[in-house]
Amino acid sequence: MIKVAVLGYGTVGSGVVEVLQDNRELIAGRLGEDIEVKYILDLRDFPGDKNESLVVHDVKTIMDDPEVDIVCETMGGVGAAYEFTKSALTAGKSVCTSNKELVEKHGAELLKLASENGCNYQFEASVGGGIPIIRVINTSLAPERIDSIKGILNGTTNYILTKMADEGADYASVLKQAQDLGYAERNPEADVEGHDAGRKIAILASLMTGKDVAYDDIYIEGITAVEPVDFKFADRLGRRIKLIARADRNDDVAITAFVAPHMIPKDHPLGGVNDVFNAVLVTGNMLGDAMFYGKGAGKLATASAVVSDVIDLGRAKLAGISLPCVWSEDKAVLRAHDEKKESFFVRTASVDADKLASVIPGATKVADADGQTGYVVDDISEKELNGAIERSGVCVRKIRLA
């Protein structure tokens, strides 16, 4: 019998308990061992809940109980969650989590602590909700040198961009609609400014390099400046606008990692990923492209990913093995996002178009829309492009092409 404690009985935590209990027989059949939820840690009581008797308020009850093999941290935040995770790992209890903020900030350190204490730390649910991607990188893609990861890693922004494209609506009205439907938070900043996607690509880039990529070192641009006219130009270019989180290998030493809106071809694998769905496109040097698509959020999708970790942790315990995950505390070498040569869409007021074209000689005019003229500029770094735009003295909006 494997005994589990769940820290936090909120949306994800209650989902984890539900998956473990409702699929108990099926999971036991696959693992060859029964898994039981022994404790649920929460500050609150849950009168009338069928698991009311499992609720404890003191984390010591869990840490001091040698019967607890696995701890699921579904509390969120980097305060108590960090302390409790360290206590569990130090006590030799394996931990799994959905907490991307904690994983991004302390992943390498917690993996090391787990290894020093003969247990494991897993975080499948921290990126892409229910989409299997962490385990895939750590196991199925182990023979590959991963050259690039491109992801639509945030459902809220993907929903907003999909609606703006399909309905021609502006950002503010679509955001309000998304909030009313419960697809966007009342305070949407972490999503719309790209921070959530930034944390997720920092985790994926760390696994891609085996070294630490910090969210604080990643350039992040959200979707708040994208306007309806940009979708008109995108349509004329046969493209969709998506918030793409990217990690690209430059050479044997450095990678570039950033988050920004991109215009991508409609027939690009990520071009058809709409509404709240997420997807991750991984390019390996032997395999080529492989894409993983699904629900990036939601109670049971995220809980299912946490429970996939519980099963792996149970299997590792029974076999007495460490689970594969290479993520050292050494810093990965990051090249600035604006030094890499890329292609861009740029637009300016049509009255200023000649001025802009005169300072960017390679600019190819693509269309006019709503008093704006759009150009495509190839093979230029953002730094060079910004310099040219500044020299032109005109107001320009730009979006990367991918």
Ligand code: HSE
């Ligand atoms: N707020 C996130 C999203 C889900 O909109 O995708 C949790 O990471």
